[in-house]
Amino acid sequence: MAFSIMGLFGVTLDTRKFSKDDRLGATIALMQAILRRSDRASWVGAAPYLPVNPRLSTVSVFPHTNVRGQVLFEFDFRAANEQDRRSHKRTILGAR
Known part of the structure; x- marks a missing residue:
């Protein structure tokens, strides 16, 4: 991802430095590169409607x-209605 x-953020990472499934490490490296380039955390507003990633609180969940x-x-x-506090599963699908 x-x-x-x-x-989109104007940076380039060396993909050879990351294993195939190292999404967290690549994301951290991306954020560091963005900050070095612009000194602004521009990724924070990229997907404000998604929940926060439990392992990295400054980005949304990974798709x-x-x-x-x-x-x-x-x-x-969690449902917004106080009467309905059950945990729900929600899925959002998208395609190119």
């Missing part, structure tokens, strides 16, 4: 992607 959006270009966000949320 970090590699596919790094150009699941596939080779067909589909993006899947899956997360738990």
